[in-house]
Amino acid sequence: xxxxxxxxxxxxxxxxxxxxxxxxxxxxxxxxxxxxxxxxxxxxxxxxxxxxxxxxxxxxxxxxxxxxxxxxxxxxxxxxxxxxxxxxxxxxxxxxxxxxxxxxxxxxxxxxxxxxxxxxx
Amino acid sequence: xxxxxxxxxxxxxxxxxxxxxxxxxxxxxxxxxxxxxxxxxxxxxxxxxxxxxxxxxxxxxxxxxxxxxxxxxxxxxxxxxxxxxxxxxxxxxxxxxxxxxxxxxxxxxxxxxxxxxxxxxxxxxxxxxxxxxxxxxxxxxxxxxxxxxxxxxxxxxxxxxxxxxxxxxxxxxxxxxxxxxxxxxxxxxxxxxxxxxxxxxxxxxxxxxxxxxxxxxxxxxxxxxxxxxxxxxxxxxxxxxxxxxxxxxxxxxxxxxxxxxxxxxxxxxxxxxxxxxxxxxxxxxxxxxxxxxxxxxxxxxxxxxxxxxxxxxxxxxxxxxxxxxxxxxxxxxxxxxxxxxxxxxxxxxxxxxxxxxxxxxxxxxxxxxxxxxxxxxxxxxxxxxxxxxxxxxxxxxxxxxxxxxxxxxxxxxxxxxxxxxxxxxxxxxxxxxxxxxxxxxxxxxxxxxxxxxxxxxxxxxxxxxxxxxxxxxxxxxxxxxxxxxxxxxxxxxxxxxxxxxxxxxxxxxxxxxxxxxxxxxxxxxxxxxxxxxxxxxxxxxxxxxxxxxxxxxxxxxxxxxxxxxxxxxxxxxxxxxxxxxxxxxxxxxxxxxxxxxxxxxxxxxxxxxxxxxxxxxxxxxxxxxxxxxxxxxxxx
Amino acid sequence: xxxxxxxxxxxxxxxxxxxxxxxxxxxxxxxxxxxxxxxxxxxxxxxxxxxxxxxxxxxxxxxxxxxxxxxxxxxxxxxxxxxxxxxxxxxxxxxxxxxxxxxxxxxxxxxxxxxxxxxxxxxxxxxxxxxxxxxxxxxxxxxxxxxxxxxxxxxxxxxxxxxxxxxxxxxxxxxxxxxxxxxxxxxxxxxxxxxxxxxxxxxxxx
Numbered sequence: 005x006x007x008x009x010x011x012x013x014x015x016x017x018x019x020x021x022x023x024x025x026x027x028x029x030x031x032x033x034x035x036x037x038x039x040x041x042x043x044x045x046x047x048x049x050x051x052x053x054x055x056x057x058x059x060x061x062x063x064x065x066x067x068x069x070x071x072x073x074x075x076x077x078x079x080x081x082x083x084x085x086x087x088x089x090x091x092x093x094x095x096x097x098x099x100x101x102x103x104x105x106x107x108x109x110x111x112x113x114x115x116x117x118x119x120x121x122x123x124x125x
Numbered sequence: 126x127x128x129x130x131x132x133x134x135x136x137x138x139x140x141x142x143x144x145x146x147x148x149x150x151x152x153x154x155x156x157x158x159x160x161x162x163x164x165x166x167x168x169x170x171x172x173x174x175x176x177x178x179x180x181x182x183x184x185x186x187x188x189x190x191x192x193x194x195x196x197x198x199x200x201x202x203x204x205x206x207x208x209x210x211x212x213x214x215x216x217x218x219x220x221x222x223x224x225x226x227x228x229x230x231x232x233x234x235x236x237x238x239x240x241x242x243x244x245x246x247x248x249x250x251x252x253x254x255x256x257x258x259x260x261x262x263x264x265x266x267x268x269x270x271x272x273x274x275x276x277x278x279x280x281x282x283x284x285x286x287x288x289x290x291x292x293x294x295x296x297x298x299x300x301x302x303x304x305x306x307x308x309x310x311x312x313x314x315x316x317x318x319x320x321x322x323x324x325x326x327x328x329x330x331x332x333x334x335x336x337x338x339x340x341x342x343x344x345x346x347x348x349x350x351x352x353x354x355x356x357x358x359x360x361x362x363x364x365x366x367x368x369x370x371x372x373x374x375x376x377x378x379x380x381x382x383x384x385x386x387x388x389x390x391x392x393x394x395x396x397x398x399x400x401x402x403x404x405x406x407x408x409x410x411x412x413x414x415x416x417x418x419x420x421x422x423x424x425x426x427x428x429x430x431x432x433x434x435x436x437x438x439x440x441x442x443x444x445x446x447x448x449x450x451x452x453x454x455x456x457x458x459x460x461x462x463x464x465x466x467x468x469x470x471x472x473x474x475x476x477x478x479x480x481x482x483x484x485x486x487x488x489x490x491x492x493x494x495x496x497x498x499x500x501x502x503x504x505x506x507x508x509x510x511x512x513x514x515x516x517x518x519x520x521x522x523x524x525x526x527x528x529x530x531x532x533x534x535x536x537x538x539x540x541x542x543x544x545x546x547x548x549x550x551x552x553x554x555x556x557x558x559x560x561x562x563x564x565x566x567x568x569x570x571x572x573x574x575x576x577x578x579x580x581x582x583x584x585x586x587x588x589x590x591x592x593x594x595x596x597x598x599x600x601x602x603x604x605x606x607x608x609x610x611x612x613x614x615x616x617x618x619x620x621x622x623x624x625x626x627x628x629x630x631x632x633x634x635x636x637x638x639x640x641x642x643x644x645x646x647x648x649x650x651x652x653x654x655x656x657x658x659x660x661x662x663x664x665x666x667x668x669x670x671x672x673x674x675x676x677x678x679x680x681x682x683x684x685x686x687x688x689x690x691x692x693x694x695x696x697x698x699x700x701x702x703x704x705x706x707x708x709x710x711x712x713x714x715x716x717x718x719x720x721x722x723x724x725x726x727x728x729x730x731x732x733x734x735x736x737x738x739x740x741x742x743x744x745x746x747x748x749x750x751x752x753x754x755x756x757x758x759x760x761x
Numbered sequence: 762x763x764x765x766x767x768x769x770x771x772x773x774x775x776x777x778x779x780x781x782x783x784x785x786x787x788x789x790x791x792x793x794x795x796x797x798x799x800x801x802x803x804x805x806x807x808x809x810x811x812x813x814x815x816x817x818x819x820x821x822x823x824x825x826x827x828x829x830x831x832x833x834x835x836x837x838x839x840x841x842x843x844x845x846x847x848x849x850x851x852x853x854x855x856x857x858x859x860x861x862x863x864x865x866x867x868x869x870x871x872x873x874x875x876x877x878x879x880x881x882x883x884x885x886x887x888x889x890x891x892x893x894x895x896x897x898x899x900x901x902x903x904x905x906x907x908x909x910x911x912x913x914x915x916x917x918x919x920x921x922x923x924x925x926x927x928x929x930x931x932x933x934x935x936x937x938x939x940x941x942x943x944x945x946x947x948x949x950x951x952x953x954x955x956x957x958x959x960x961x962x963x964x965x966x967x
Contacts, residue, residue, distance in 0.1 A: 033852050040852070044845040051837050058825055058966040065967070072962035079958045087848050087951045094785040096349070097794045104798040107377055107476045108805040114480065114492065115425040115809055119817045121489030177772075273772050275788045338799055346792045349784060350776050376795060380803035387905065388810065395894040397901035399810070417898045422813055426806055709772055 043086045050079050141685050167707075175285075177277035178706045182284050183263030184591070190255035193291065194577075195663075197246035200239045202660055205615075207231040208634040209653025225303070236632035237306040238322070242298070244309030245326065248438065249333050250291050252576055256441035257337075257375070258287065260583050261344060261368045263591070267697035268362050270353025270717065270737075272709030275346040283340040290332030297325035308630065310427060313400035313420045317392045318407055324393055327386045334383045341375035344368060353696070355717035359465070360736065362695045362721040363451075363458065366465050367444030370472035371437050378433035378476065385426035392418075399423075421486055428479040436475045438572055440468065442535070442579030443510055449532040449582050450514055452693045454521025455732050457722035460513035467506035467513075474503040484555045493552045500550035507543050511536065522725075522732075526691075527601035531582035534609055535575060542570030545620060560630075563623020569616045574609070581605075584670070589690050593682030593702040594673045600665040607662035614655030618648040692733045695721050699737050778938045793945045797952045800913075804956050807909070811902045811963070822899045824965045827892075832883045833965045836876050837957065843872030844954045847947040854940040859932050862943070866925055869950065873918040880911055903964050910960060913953050920946050 054075040058068060085091040090098075132144040173181060206215050214229035225235035262280065266273055274280045297304040302320035305311065316323050348369050352361075361369075388399040396414060400423045403416025451458045458464065480488065480496040488496075515536055523529065545567040548554040558564065581604075589595050625644045627635040634649045635641030676682075684702040691698070696715055704710045715737040723734040780787045815821050824830075850865030887893075887900070894904040924943065931939040 028855050030856055033855055037849065037852050040845055040848050044841065047841045047844075048838060051834065051841065054962055054966065055830065055834050058962075069967055072966050076959050076962050080955055083844060083951055083955050083958065087844055087954075088948055096784050096786060096791065100794060100798050101801075103373075103473075104377060104801050108801055110477055111381060111429055111802070111805055112809045112812065114495075115422065115813050116816060118421070118425070118480070118488055118492055119419070119813055121492055122487060123817065273774060275774060276792060277772065277774070338796075342792050342795045342799075345795055346788050350781050350786075350788050350791060351774070376799050377802050380799050381806035381809075384803055384806035384810070387909065391894060391901065391905055395901075395904075397894045397905070398898060399814070399901060415895060415897045415901075417814070417818055419813065419817055422810055425813075426810070429806075707772055 039086055043082050046082060047079055050075055144685075172706065175281060176706070177273075177281045179262050179266050179274045179277065179280060180591075180704060181706060182280050183259050183261075185284050186254050186262060186287070187259030189288065189291065190251050190259055193246050194251040194255065197243050197251055198660065198663075200243045200246070202656055203231065204236060204239050204243065205653040205656040207236055207632065209650040211633040211636060224301075231632070233632040234303065234306065237308075237630070238304045240630055241305045241308050241311075241326075242294070245294065245305070247572075248309065248434065249330070250287075250294060252438050252572065252580070253337065253434075254287055255580055256576065257344075257368065257371060257437070258284065258340060260364075260441060260445065260580075260587070261371075262340075264587065264697050265344060265365055265368050266347060266351070267700055267704070267710055268365050268695050269348060269351065269356055270696045270711065270715040271347060271351035272711070272714070274343050275351055276343050279339050280343050283336045283343065286332050286336035286339065290329045290336060293325055293329035293332060297322045297329070300325065310431070311389070311423075312427075313389065313392065313418075313423050314402070314405055316389065316423075317400055318412070324390065327390050327393070330386050331383060334379045334386070337375045337379055341372040341379075344372040345376065348372075353715050353717055356696075356736075357717075359462070360717055360720050362444075363447035363461065363464060363468075364441070364444035366468055367440040367447075370468050371440045373472055374433040374437050374440075374475060378430045381426045382430035385423055388426075389423065421483070424483055424486065425480070428482045429476075432479040432482065433472075433475045435568070435571070436471060438576050439539070440471075442576040443468075443514075443539075445579045445583040445586070446514060446532040446535045448693075448695065449528045449586050450517050451722040451724065452586075452691050453524045453526065453529040453532070454518055455524075455724045456517070456521050457720070457724060458513065459517040459519070460509070461720075461722070464510050464513045467509040471503065471506040471510075474499060474506070478503050478550075481550050481552075481555070484552045485559050497550060497552045501547075504543065504547060504550070511540060511543065526585075527596070527598055527605060528582045528586035528691075530602065530605045531578045531585065534605070535578050535582070538570060538574035538578065542567060542572075542575050545570065557626075558623055560628055561623035562619040562627045562629055565629050566616050566619030566623060569619070573616065574612045578608075581608075581666075586691065587697075588670075588673070589687035589702070590697060590700075591703060592674060592677035593684045593687045594677045595687055595690060596669050596673055600669045604662055604666040604669070608659060611655045611659035611662055615652045615659065618652055622648055692731075694723055694733050694735045696736055699735055778935065778941060787941060789941060789945045790948075793948050797948065800952060800956075804906075804909075807902070807906050808959070808963070811906070814898050814902060818898065822897070824963075824967050827899065828903065828965050829883050829886050830965050832879050832886075833961055836879050836883075837961050839872050839876050839879070840954045840957050843869045843876070844951055846872065847943075847950050851940065851943050851947050854932075854936075854943055857936070859929070859936075863925060863929065866921055866943070870918055870921045870925065873914055873921070876914055877911065877918075880907065906960060906964065910953070910956055913956070917946070917950050917953055920949075 054072055057063075057071050057075070063071065090101075131138045132141055176182060176185075203218060203221065206213075206218065212230060215231075216229055218226040218229045218231055221235065221239075225232055225238070231239075262274070265271075300320075300322050302322055304322035305316075305319065305326035307316035307319050307323060311323065311326065348361075348365060388397075391397045392399050392401060398415045398418040400420050401412065401414050401416060401418040402420065405412040405414065405416070447458055447464070478496060478499045480492065481500045484493060484496075518533075525533075545563070549558055549564060549567060585596050585601055622635070622641070622644055625641060626638075627641040627645055628638075631637070635645035682702070688702045689698040696717070699715060700710050717736050718739050719734065719736055721736055723729075723736070725732045726734050774788065775781075776788050778787060780790075784791070846865045846868040850862045850869065853865060854862040884904075892900050894901045924939075924946065928942070929939070931942070
């Protein structure tokens with residue numbers, strides 16, 4: 005009598021223990037933890053910097069926006085790149101996000117262009 | 126009587142019926158006995174109501190969506206009665222209550238409610254759940270050789286979210302102030318100050334959008350991750366490509382509408398002024414809100430979704446038509462690669478054309494020119510796809526069965542719909558045509574004789590796979606021909622009306638305007654009669670459908686004959702009739718060796734070579750992989 | 762086939778735990794990134810609305826003078842802390858240490874709670890000054906965006922609670938799958954933090 009039908013090799017079964025590959029090697033993970041803590045410190049410093057920049061310097065609004073958004077982008081990059089490990093993520097994920105960013109840019113830019121047009125600018 | 130086909134089982138040749146019994150036994154053996162037993166132990170409610178099986182969910186979506194389509198159609202019949210004979214009393218009108226139709230005469234306010242809900246129900250509760258939720262859910266996993274969707278519980282959640290959204294929308298009819306009446310587009314400031322029915326609409330939309338979002342994540346992960354071995358991207362049936370692009374559209378385009386719905390809810394419930402300009406006066410009294418809002422903000426956010434939404438409406442239909450045409454011409458689709466490239470490009474472009482719905486909002490010339498250009502560009506991939514489908518007919522051995530009739534009709538109907546979109550996409554022509562019946566004619570041609578015909582093609586085509594019975598061909602043809610004639614009778618005159626300047630959303634069809642009176646009076650009654658004819662044409666379909674569905678449930682089915690009656694090559698036809706629930710669709714995960722439309726391959730034994738067979742020399746045994754491999758396993 | 766799947770009437774879906782070779786990801790990871798892409802569009806639409814309303818307004822209140830920056834700054838630190846604790850939880854689970862993992866998930870949950878409490882305090886301060894969503898569009902968009910963000914924090918907290926209680930049973934049967942789930946929730950939580958990183962300066966400082 006045949007067993008339950010064989011499944012082609014390419015469909016791996018669920019494992020019960022953590023796979024022993026390079027990414028789950030304890031040394032590798034400890035190094036990652038060091039990076040996480042470093043990123044945390046950077047984020048804390050940058051948060052303080054962005055508040056300080058706003059309160060200590062009386063910049064015109066345009067510059068204030070530029071500074072605040074730049075710091076926010078750096079913080080965002082750190083969170084996305086290291087905490088969300090986007091820097092070591094697969095191409096598939098990147099392509100989805102790249103597509104999203106393009107559409108996001110259209111969504112933000114075009115209505116602004118419309119209203120600027122109407123305001124005569 | 127079934128022809129006496131001989132089927133090879135192991136080393137023996139036997140007739141089809143004996144083969145089936147032999148294979149049933151093999152199947153019982155190869156199934157995990159324990160698991161099967163546990164499945165039978167599942168209570169009815171876990172097996173058929175709160176099921177995580179994509180096939181049950183697909184049927185749930187399908188049945189619910191078809192009911193909503195019928196409801197939306199009935200709302201339209203009431204509207205068409207009013208349009209054809211404005212101010213006349215109709216006893217059927219009393220169905221919507223004395224308040225809305227005193228003495229059977231439809232009030233203008235009630236007409237607006239019907240209009241808004243007809244659009245909303247047809248689009249969000251009818252077509253999208255049918256095209257994506259029903260056909261997509263049932264057939265995408267089958268066509269890619271997957272055991273189920275990637276996230277079965279999420280799939281179930283998506284359906285019930287849709288169901289709740291539908292209930293909320295329906296509940297709004299019962300509300301004493303009336304249901305939503307600001308058009309399916311819900312433009313502020315009108316929608317901001319409308320009655321509570323609009324709040325129901327917004328909450329309903331939040332649930333529907335959530336359902337779509339969860340569903341689209343499921344579809345994308347399933348298509349990317351769960352395809353069978355050998356199922357490369359360019360071996361996908363075109364239906365799968367269409368669903369893939371559709372899911373991307375749903376994923377990325379819906380959230381801005383969700384944001385907009387939240388903003389409108391804040392306007393209505395928390396008295397914010399996101400969309401309310403300063404100094405707004407309603408019926409002589411100043412509104413007294415903070416002001417500073419922008420009604421165009423809603424329009425931008427709404428149309429950012431609603432334009433990709435219309436491609437969500439058409440793409441699955443194109444996918445179905447592609448399947449049916451390839452199958453019934455007995456040859457591969459012409460220009461498959463071009464069609465794939467076109468559908469991807471179409472999906473991308475659909476995100477950057479939205480403001481062609483806003484040409485008359487006072488946009489500057491630069492931005493108008495931008496959107497006009499992108500809109501013209503987006504017509505190109507549509508033309509490529511339609512042309513490829515037309516050219517696919519050339520040299521084919523066309524079988525004129527009912528699915529093929531619907532698929533063939535789709536081509537010129539979508540052609541008319543698409544071509545009439547071009548003047549609307551040109552800003553200057555749109556000055557004259559915006560908000561007229563020309564627009565209504567255009568989009569109905571694409572959706573009604575376009576998508577809905579494709580949906581019917583899908584129903585007739587896939588009914589045997591789901592139920593093990595075929596729908597009656599004769600009544601199918603009656604359904605088709607009368608529908609085709611009537612549907613053209615309803616929508617073609619709309620172009621004439623629109624060109625003459627008849628505005629849309631007028632409860633009397635335009636007779637109060639001097640420029641519109643003549644054409645309205647000439648065409649509206651005819652169109653309304655055609656609408657009633659279209660309703661009557663659905664009766665044979667309903668009877669055909671329910672008669673065969675009920676008989677199938679009662680067990681009167683021919684699983685062997687109807688496992689692949691169309692002799693189709695795609696993987697969905699390789700599964701058994703009504704694939705088993707909770708068992709992963711295929712006894713053995715299929716391996717794909719060839720493209721999806723290997724019909725009439727030179728040198729092959731038959732004019733069809735399924736995707737999962739390794740060589741074309743041997744005739745496929747009834748198209749089912751299950752018998753061959755399961756028995757081969759048994760013999761080893 | 763694996764026994765645990767059968768026990769729950771569950772169908773075994775391939776690539777739930779181990780990544781698919783050609784894409785390199787397991788199902789839930791792709792799923793959560795797609796979901797986050799849609800969330801980018803959601804918050805993006807709100808940012809777009811904010812910019813549009815602000816650009817078109819004749820005058821617009823300055824954030825640092827109108828809102829309470831100190832509680833919000835504290836909240837920013839709290840959220841960043843919670844981001845690092847959730848990723849440390851995942852690291853510990855990968856090392857096979859459930860106990861430490863649960864501690865870090867607990868700290869993350871606590872941070873979320875502190876965030877919501879400080880936010881409630883902050884909203885209360887605004888209400889005391891008679892600043893409501895209906896006051897003007899600045900407050901309207903402020904309450905809407907921070908409110909929606911707060912709902913997302915709450916959602917994350919509910920999921921963490923589930924994984925600390927009922928959900929942790931999965932560790933004993935399928936530790937890799939449980940670890941993957943924490944990774945996936947962590948990605949969602951980081952996104953919530955990311956939104957706040959942009960929301961904070963845009964509303965409170967500018």
